[in-house]
Every structure is written in structure tokens, then in C-alpha cells.
Amino acid sequence: MEELKMTPWDVSGELNDSAYTKLVEKFGVDLINEKLIERIGKIAKGKIHPFLKRSIFFAHRELNLVLDDYEKGRPFYLYTGRGPSGKMHIGHLLPFSFTLWLQKTFDVHLLIQLTDDEKFMVKDISKTAIEKYTNENIIDILSLGFDPKKTHIIKDYESAKMMYYYATDVAKHVTFSTVKAVFGVTDSDNIGKVFFPSMQIVPAFLLSALTGQKMRCLIPYAIDQDPYFRVARDVLPKLGYYKPSAIISKFLPALQGSSAKMSSSKEESAIFLDDSREVVRKKLMKYAFSGGKDTAEEQRKYGANPDMDFSFLEYSFLEEDQKKVDQVYNDYKSGKILSGEMKEIAANKISSFLETLSDNREKVKDRIDDYILDPKKIKL
Amino acid sequence: MEELKMTPWDVSGELNDSAYTKLVEKFGVDLINEKLIERIGKIAKGKIHPFLKRSIFFAHRELNLVLDDYEKGRPFYLYTGRGPSGKMHIGHLLPFSFTLWLQKTFDVHLLIQLTDDEKFMVKDISKTAIEKYTNENIIDILSLGFDPKKTHIIKDYESAKMMYYYATDVAKHVTFSTVKAVFGVTDSDNIGKVFFPSMQIVPAFLLSALTGQKMRCLIPYAIDQDPYFRVARDVLPKLGYYKPSAIISKFLPALQGSSAKMSSSKEESAIFLDDSREVVRKKLMKYAFSGGKDTAEEQRKYGANPDMDFSFLEYSFLEEDQKKVDQVYNDYKSGKILSGEMKEIAANKISSFLETLSDNREKVKDRIDDYILDPKKIKL
Numbered sequence: 184m185e186e187l188k189m190t191p192w193d194v195s196g197e198l199n200d201s202a203y204t205k206l207v208e209k210f211g212v213d214l215i216n217e218k219l220i221e222r223i224g225k226i227a228k229g230k231i232h233p234f235l236k237r238s239i240f241f242a243h244r245e246l247n248l249v250l251d252d253y254e255k256g257r258p259f260y261l262y263t264g265r266g267p268s269g270k271m272h273i274g275h276l277l278p279f280s281f282t283l284w285l286q287k288t289f290d291v292h293l294l295i296q297l298t299d300d301e302k303f304m305v306k307d308i309s310k311t312a313i314e315k316y317t318n319e320n321i322i323d324i325l326s327l328g329f330d331p332k333k334t335h336i337i338k339d340y341e342s343a344k345m346m347y348y349y350a351t352d353v354a355k356h357v358t359f360s361t362v363k364a365v366f367g368v369t370d371s372d373n374i375g376k377v378f379f380p381s382m383q384i385v386p387a388f389l390l391s392a393l394t395g396q397k398m399r400c401l402i403p404y405a406i407d408q409d410p411y412f413r414v415a416r417d418v419l420p421k422l423g424y425y426k427p428s429a430i431i432s433k434f435l436p437a438l439q440g441s442s443a444k445m446s447s448s449k450e451e452s453a454i455f456l457d458d459s460r461e462v463v464r465k466k467l468m469k470y471a472f473s474g475g476k477d478t479a480e481e482q483r484k485y486g487a488n489p490d491m492d493f494s495f496l497e498y499s500f501l502e503e504d505q506k507k508v509d510q511v512y513n514d515y516k517s518g519k520i521l522s523g524e525m526k527e528i529a530a531n532k533i534s535s536f537l538e539t540l541s542d543n544r545e546k547v548k549d550r551i552d553d554y555i556l557d558p559k560k561i562k563l
Numbered sequence: 564m565e566e567l568k569m570t571p572w573d574v575s576g577e578l579n580d581s582a583y584t585k586l587v588e589k590f591g592v593d594l595i596n597e598k599l600i601e602r603i604g605k606i607a608k609g610k611i612h613p614f615l616k617r618s619i620f621f622a623h624r625e626l627n628l629v630l631d632d633y634e635k636g637r638p639f640y641l642y643t644g645r646g647p648s649g650k651m652h653i654g655h656l657l658p659f660s661f662t663l664w665l666q667k668t669f670d671v672h673l674l675i676q677l678t679d680d681e682k683f684m685v686k687d688i689s690k691t692a693i694e695k696y697t698n699e700n701i702i703d704i705l706s707l708g709f710d711p712k713k714t715h716i717i718k719d720y721e722s723a724k725m726m727y728y729y730a731t732d733v734a735k736h737v738t739f740s741t742v743k744a745v746f747g748v749t750d751s752d753n754i755g756k757v758f759f760p761s762m763q764i765v766p767a768f769l770l771s772a773l774t775g776q777k778m779r780c781l782i783p784y785a786i787d788q789d790p791y792f793r794v795a796r797d798v799l800p801k802l803g804y805y806k807p808s809a810i811i812s813k814f815l816p817a818l819q820g821s822s823a824k825m826s827s828s829k830e831e832s833a834i835f836l837d838d839s840r841e842v843v844r845k846k847l848m849k850y851a852f853s854g855g856k857d858t859a860e861e862q863r864k865y866g867a868n869p870d871m872d873f874s875f876l877e878y879s880f881l882e883e884d885q886k887k888v889d890q891v892y893n894d895y896k897s898g899k900i901l902s903g904e905m906k907e908i909a910a911n912k913i914s915s916f917l918e919t920l921s922d923n924r925e926k927v928k929d930r931i932d933d934y935i936l937d938p939k940k941i942k943l
Contacts, residue, residue, distance in 0.1 A: 300727070304735050343727040347680070348720050354755030355684050359739065362754055374742055375734030378758030 189407050190367045192305055198434055203241070203406070210409050212242040212431055219243070222250055223288075232284045233500050233508075234432065240281065240403065244416070244429040249401045253289055258563055259399040261285055262386045262427075264296035265324065267317040268306050272453035273533065274435040276540075277500055279324050281432075282403050292333045292563070294386045294556065295324060300339040301382070304375035321551060323456050326543035335556035337389075339382055342556060349392060350381035356418045357381065365410045384415040388424040393558045400427045405434055436496050440472020454497075457541075460534040467494055467526040467533075475515070475522030486518035487525070494522075494529035501532045569787050570747045572685055578814055583621070583786070590789050592622040592811055599623070602630055603668075612664045613880050613888075614812065620661065620783065624796070624809040629781045633669055638943055639779040641665055642766045642807075644676035645704065647697040648686050652833035653913065654815040656920075657880055659704050661812075662783050672713045672943070674766045674936065675704060680719040681762070684755035701931060703836055706923035715936035717769075719762055722936060729772060730761035736798045737761065745790045764795040768804040773938045780807045785814055816876050820852020834877075837921075840914040847874055847906040847913075855895070855902030866898035867905070874902075874909035881912045 187196035189206070196202070207214060215235070224231050234240045252259050263282045265275065279295075286293050299317045303310055321336055339346055362368045362377055387400050402412055409431065416426040438453050451470060454463055474492030476482040489495040489512050502508050511528060514520045520528075567576035569586070576582070587594060595615070604611050614620045629639050643662045645655065659675075666673045679697045683690055697718055705714075719726055742748045742757055767780050782792055789811065796806040818833050831850060834843055854872030856862040869875040869892050882888050891908060894900045900908070 300731050304731050340728050341724070344721070344724040347723040347727045351680050351684055351755050354758070355753050357754050358751050359748075359754055359757055360750040363750065368739075370740040370743065371738050373735050374737050374739055374758050374761060375731050377739055378734070378754050381754060 191407050191410060194407055194434075203433055206406055206409075207242055210406070210413065212244055212409070212429070215241055215243050215246070215430075219246065222247075226250070226253065227288045232281055234277075234281045237496070237499065238433075239435065240430050240432045242406070242429075242431040244412070244431075245426065246401065246428055246430055249399050249428045252399055257398070258291070258396065259289070259401055259428075260292040260294065260390045261289075262294040262296070262389075262400050262402050263404065264298060264383070264386070265320055266298045266302050267313060267320045268302040268308055269316055270455055270457070271320055271323045272455045273497065273537075274437065274453060276323060276327070276456060277435060278403065278405065278432060280327050283327050283329060285401070285403065285430075286329070286333065290333075292335065292390060292561070293329065294335050294337060294390060295329075296337045296339065296383065296386050297321060298339055298379075298383060300343075300375070301379045304373060304379065318551070321554075322544050322548050323540070325547045325551070325554060326540045328543060329554070331550065331553040332562070334554055335561070336551075336554045337386060337556050345389075345558070346382055346385055349385045349389060350378075352422055353381040353384045353415075353418055354378060356421050357414060361414060361417075365414055380411055380414055383411045384418065387412065387415045387427040388419050388422065390561070391424050394561055394563055396563060397424065399425045401430060402427050403430045403432070405432050407434075436472070436491075436493050438466065438472065438493055439470050440491075440493060454533060456537060458537065460530070460538075463534050463537070464527075464530040467530050468523070471526060471529075473522045473525075475525065479521050482521050483518045487515045487520075487522065489515045489525075492522075492525065494526045498525075498529040498532045501536050571787050571790060574787055574814075583813055586786055586789075587622055590786070590793065592624055592789070592809070595621055595623050595626070595810075599626065602627075606630070606633065607668045612661055614657075614661045617876070617879065618813075619815065620810050620812045622786070622809075622811040624792070624811075625806065626781065626808055626810055629779050629808045632779055637778070638671070638776065639669070639781055639808075640672040640674065640770045641669075642674040642676070642769075642780050642782050643784065644678060644763070644766070645700055646678045646682050647693060647700045648682040648688055649696055650835055650837070651700055651703045652835045653877070653917075654817065654833060656703060656707070656836060657815060658783065658785065658812060660707050663707050663709060665781070665783065665810075666709065666713065670713075672715065672770060672941070673709065674715050674717060674770060675709075676717045676719065676763065676766050677701060678719055678759075678763060680723075680755070681759045684753060684759065698931070701934075702924050702928050703920070705927045705931070705934060706920045708923060709934070711930065711933040712942070714934055715941070716931075716934045717766060717936050725769075725936075725938070726762055726765055729765045729769060730758075732802055733761040733764045733795075733798055734758060736801050737794060741794060741797075745794055760791055760794055763791045764798065767792065767795045767807040768799055768802065770941070771804050774941055774943055776943060777804060779805045781810060782807050783810045783812070785812045787814075816852070816871075816873050818846065818852070818873055819850050820871075820873060834913060836917060838917065840910075840918075843914050843917070844907075844910040847910050848903070851906060851909075853902045853905075855905065859901050862901050863898045867895045867900075867902065869895045869905075872902075872905065874906045878905075878909040878912045881916050 187198060187202045220231060220235055249259050261282060297317050299313045302308060303313050317338055357380065359377060362380060368377055387402060391398050412427055412429055419426055454466055471493040474488035476485055495515055498511065499508050515525050567578060567582045600611060600615055632639050641662060677697050679693045682688060683693050701716055737760065739757060742760060748757055767782060771778050792807055792809055799806055834846055851873040854868035856865055875895055878891065879888050895905050
């Protein structure tokens with residue numbers, strides 16, 4: 184089995200439970216336990232997001248301090264981001280839908296950073312292409328339905344006057360040795376990649392800096408982004424801010440069942456947001472990793488393993504009616520539902536979701552400017 | 564004798580003729596010879612700047628190609644800069660007066676970069692202090708009398724949206740290894756210092772980038788800044804621009820005759836732009852390194868060495884009437900003028916110069932905005 188290698192720019196190797204356990208130890212994060220989920224559940228009036236229920240978001244750093252602040256009526260804010268080097272697939276978008284759930288649950292401000300600068304410097308891609316993806320990705324993200332009053336988009340290049348100004352505060356406190364040790368950057372990497380962590384760390388204190396109100400920042404991210412926020416936790420107190428808190432996810436299940444990230448490099452490797460109903464169906468039928476048995480007969484007899492079935496999992500992420508999900512889970516597990524049927528159910532759910540996004544996209548695409556971070560418009 | 568150590572941030576050791584000869588070889592620059600000075604002299608209608616005459620600007624890179632372009636009626640532009648971490652002394656300002664002479668001689672555009680970001684990241688100094696020095700330094704520089712239509716100031720922080728955008732083009736082509744080798748940066752330096760060369764290289768192609776017209780850029784700088792432009796010469800052709808040309812100076816003579824740079828850390832180590840007539844006189848009398856003899860008697864008998872006399876040199880940089888300079892040179896050398904008299908002559912000249920600057924400063928200080936680089940206002 185290939186050993187796991189992970190930086191924010193590359194993941195290779197097997198990402199199974201034991202790999203995650205090792206990462207938790209190595210990075211020094213805490214697991215999200217039942218008690219913490221219950222505590223969130225109370226605030227969310229019992230509606231726990233499937234990503235918490237299914238341990239997709241499975242680890243955290245000082246999430247309890249954020250909840251303490253919330254319960255005491257102190258403000259905090261959320262920060263998440265996206266590296267815009269390609270079209271978004273469903274595996275890219277779902278974490279934003281989790282962030283949206285957090286935003287709605289806690290009624291807080293949210294910064295969304297588009298790291299166009301990073302992608303330009305780290306990938307063999309033109310600024311023109313990056314800009315196109317950046318603007319498309321923003322529309323995709325916003326089509327989930329974020330509140331324009333509390334959601335603030337940062338395009339690094341567009342906001343560079345502000346971002347670079349604060350990034351130098353971070354950079355002054357981070358040595359090359361640290362970046363080498365934490366990110367696995369080498370001497371032959373370019374100096375833009377070396378500097379970039381400063382830019383990704385800025386939003387972790389930016390809302391405090393801009394408003395003059397010291398607030399905690401909660402950052403939902405996939406575990407490969409952890410190096411940024413380990414460094415952030417070291418630097419931010421030196422600048423007079425709180426260490427950022429984190430809620431950390433595993434990688435989402437990939438269409439073809441690879442245990443690494445869903446890749447965005449090949450059309451058939453993921454379900455893209457502009458895939459038609461027919462294409463979604465075909466991709467599931469042809470590629471989707473199944474937890475079911477090889478033949479209908481065996482499936483009827485032994486049932487499926489829904490917990491590793493791409494189609495069931497996607498369905499479970501998108502179906503809001505928990506009773507329906509439980510029913511499908513049980514029926515699939517017992518063998519009452521066949522693999523092909525599970526794929527049909529998922530295809531319908533995914534396609535409906537994509538169609539809703541598509542409708543929203545039309546509404547949101549001329550309103551992007553309302554979402555671009557403007558320090559003067561922030562109302563805590 | 565202490566061996567010379569030089570980076571853009573630190574110079575220590577003896578800077579004598581043999582040290583400069585070694586640097587010329589090490590950096591691979593060409594000496595400015597008589598023929599080149601003659602060629603410039605023709606364009607300048609015989610008025611050669613004292614810095615060329617006295618070999619303060621002594622080396623170059625492809626200055627001939629700039630002159631070729633000029634003679635063929637093709638545009639080029641000038642770029643120089645200042646790290647605003649303190650008050651300016653006369654040794655800081657005189658190179659700008661040379662640049663002004665170049666601008667007038669060739670009637671070309673000039674970019675002046677204030678590297679406030681660099682100074683913040685490299686020195687133990689606050690952003691507030693840096694900002695104060697930046698604005699003061701700009702007024703000092705502009706008080707020399709630059710043409711607002713062709714002189715464009717860049718404050719890195721203020722212009723970071725534009726500067727960072729282009730800096731990432733540079734950064735993508737520069738590895739940490741290169742910065743290590745060329746600048747002597749180490750693993751324990753901060754990542755802002757590592758990235759910064761990208762920012763200092765931008766103005767070497769910025770006017771071409773902003774106007775869409777590919778032009779040569781001629782950069783006057785002191786030899787400690789050479790690493791930036793060696794890297795620039797490697798990177799710019801990859802971005803579709805000309806390698807920048809250079810006209811390179813030695814360090815100016817220091818008040819106390821140290822062969823290193825005039826320091827700005829101690830009041831008595833240099834003549835500052837706000838020094839009163841009385842202070843200038845006192846500093847020269849008390850500290851100025853003299854090429855004269857120890858006693859009046861010996862001086863009368865053997866004469867002085869004006870070429871290493873701080874007071875004579877400053878006088879020669881500031882007196883526009885070449886005949887007067889020659890007269891003073893001969894009289895000092897022959898012993899007709901005593902050291903104290905030479906100091907009086909220089910004190911008067913310097914003080915008059917500072918008083919003119921002071922008057923100009925009042926006129927210029929409310930017009931700074933006219934000089935800040937605005938891409939829309941550039942008229943080639």
C-alpha cells in the first residue's frame with residue numbers, strides 16, 4: 184500500500200481510517216466527539232448536518248472556545264476558501280454547503296478567499312485562465328445561497344492592496360525553515376509559493392483587523408490545508424489576535440472510490456456542476472464506486488455496504504429528510520435496493536441539486552459585486 | 564583589513580578601489596569608460612554630471628543599448644528607488660539628483676519605488692514609523708524638482724494591488740535557491756524577505772507592462788542593489804521584456820571617511836536634509852574626513868588630497884560651475900586653501916543646497932498626489 188504523502192498542493196497514497204488517525208496525531212488536532220456534536224446540535228435545534236453525522240468533518244481545534252463565545256453572545260466569524268484552478272465538481276462544492284449551514288446556524292459573518300495568486304504561482308496555468316475559473320467558481324459557490332450582508336468574497340489579486348499589507352505582518356513572523364518543515368516546500372520551489380502562506384493566513388484575522396473588534400475565527404477546511412492554520416495559530420497571537428479555531432474534514436468520497444481527493448483534472452473522475460441529468464446518470468452507472476455486491480442475486484442475499492458507496496453517500500449529503508435517508512440506508516444495506524437502483528436514486532437527487540444551483544446561478548451572477556469584501560460595508 | 568561583505572541589507576568591511584574591482588568582476592558588470600562618457604556628453608551637450616566625471620557612477624550593464632535606442636528615437640525609461648526606514652541624509656539624496664540629471668538629459672519617464680514593505684519586513688520597525696518616513700522621504704526626493712508629468716512614485720503598500728499582481732509573475736520564475744545564492748538569504752530569514760525581490764524587480768518592466776509598449780529600462784543604483792537586477796535580467800526576457808540596463812554607483816564618501824556607506828543611524832554620522840547652517844558647519848568642522856594635512860604649515864607646504872576629502876567632494880557634487888570647482892581643486896591641492904577654509908566653502912555650498920530644498924519642499928508637499936503612479940495618466 185502506498186504511503187500517504189500530503190501537502191496542500193499534492194496528496195498521494197491511501198487515505199483510509201488509519202491514515203486519518205495518523206494525521207490527527209501528527210497534526211495534533213482533536214477528534215469531534217459525541218458531546219461536541221450534541222452541543223452543536225442544541226444550537227442547531229437538532230438539525231445536525233450530515234457531514235457531522237457521518238464524520239466527514241471529524242476533527243477540530245478549539246471549536247469549544249468558539250461555542251463558548253457564541254453562547255456568551257460574543258461575535259465570531261467563519262473563513263473558508265477555494266483555489267480556483269479549474270471547474271468545480273460536487274466534491275468541491277459540498278464543503279461550502281457545510282459552511283453555509285454553519286453560517287445559518289450561528290448567524291455569523293463569513294470570509295471566502297479565492298487564492299488566484301496561489302494557483303498562478305503553483306500551477307502551470309495562465310492568469311487569464313485563473314481569472315476565468317475564479318469568476319466561475321465564485322458564481323458556483325454563491326449559487327448555494329449565501330447571505331450577501333454577511334458573506335464577503337476575497338479575490339487575492341483584486342484585494343491585494345489590503346491582503347498584501349496584512350500578509351507582510353504574517354510574513355515577518357514566518358521563516359523559510361518553518362515553511363520548509365510545515366509545508367514540505369524545498370529550495371527549488373519558487374519564492375511566490377514560499378510567501379503564499381502569508382496570504383492564506385490573513386483572512387484568519389482580517390475581520391478583527393478591519394473592524395477593530397477582536398473575534399475568534401472558525402475555519403472549516405479539509406485536512407490537507409492544516410499546515411496553513413498550524414502556522415496561523417503560532418503567528419496570530421504575536422499580532423494580537425486569537426489563534427484561529429478549526430473544524431476539519433476528511434476528503435470527500437471520490438466517484439471512482441479512490442481514497443484520495445476527487446480529481447478535477449479528468450471529466451470522468453468527478454461529477455461537475457454543469458453535468459446534465461443524463462451525464463450524471465451515466466457517470467454514476469459507469470464509474471461510481473459501489474458498496475453493493477457484484478450480482479443482483481448476491482445483493483439481495485447479503486445487502487450492500489452503504490458507508491462506502493459513492494451514490495448512497497452523495498444522496499445522504501443532499502437529502503434533507505433524515506427519515507428518507509435512514510430508509511434508503513436500511514433498504515440498501517438489507518439488499519432490498521440494488522446497486523443500480525441506488526445509483527438511480529442518487530442520480531435523481533444530485534441532478535435536482537445541480538438544477539437548483541443552475542437556477543440560482545442565473546440569479547446570482549449579476550450580483551457578485553455585492554459579495555466582494557468591502558471593509559466599509561461590514562456590519563457586525 | 565576586514566573583508567568586504569555586501570548584501571542589499573548589510574555592508575561591512577573596507578570599500579576601497581580593489582574591493583570595487585573585485586565586485587565588478589564578481590557581478591560581471593562593465594566599467595564606464597571614456598568613450599561611453601563622451602557619448603553621453605554629446606547627448607548632454609557637454610554637461611557631464613560630476614558623478615560621472617568623478618567615477619561615482621563607474622559601472623554599467625548594456626547602457627550602450629539604451630543609448631542606441633535613444634539615438635534611434637525609441638523610448639526608454641528610468642527606474643530608481645529608496646528604502647524608507649529613516650530620515651534622508653545628503654548621501655541618500657545626491658543619487659536622486661543624478662537620476663534627475665539623467666531624466667532631464669534624455670527627457671524620459673522615471674519610476675521611483677518606495678519599498679515600505681521591504682523595510683517593514685527586514686527591519687525592527689513599525690508600519691506607522693515606516694509610513695511617516697515614506698511620506699517624508701518622498702517630499703525630500705521631489706524637492707529636487709522632478710517633472711510631475713514624467714515622474715511616477717510607487718509606494719509598494721499603496722500600489723500593492725498592481726505591484727503584487729506583477730510580482731507574482733516574477734516570483735513564479737525565481738526559486739528560493741536563487742535568492743539564497745544571489746542575496747545571501749538563509750533558511751532563518753522571514754518569507755517576506757525571501758519574496759521581496761519580486762517586488763523590487765517589478766518596476767524594471769512595469770512601464771512596458773502598463774503601456775503595452777516594450778521599452779528598455781535604465782536603472783541607476785548603488786552596487787549593493789545589484790543582486791536584484793541580476794535576477795531581473797534573468798527573469799524579464801521570460802516575461803517578454805528587455806533585460807534592464809544599469810548604471811551603477813560606488814557608495815558616496817561618508818562624512819567620517821569610513822569607506823562604507825554613510826550611516827543613517829547616528830545623527831553625527833551624516834549631514835541630514837534638515838540640518839541647519841550652523842549644524843552643517845559644526846559637523847564638517849568636527850567630523851568631516853579631510854584630505855588636508857594636519858597643520859596649516861604642512862598644508863601650505865605639501866597641499867591636500869582633494870579626491871579623498873569629504874568637504875571638497877560634496878562641494879564638487881553641488882557646484883554647477885565647473886571652472887569654480889577646478890579652481891578650488893587646484894588651490895586646495897596646492898596648499899593655497901587650508902582644510903578649515905575648504906570646510907567653510909563646502910558648508911556654505913551644502914547649506915545653500917539644503918535651503919533650496921527646504922523652499923522647494925514647501926511647494927511640493929501638497930502636490931504629492933500628482934506624482935503617485937497612475938496607469939491612466941501615463942503619456943509616453
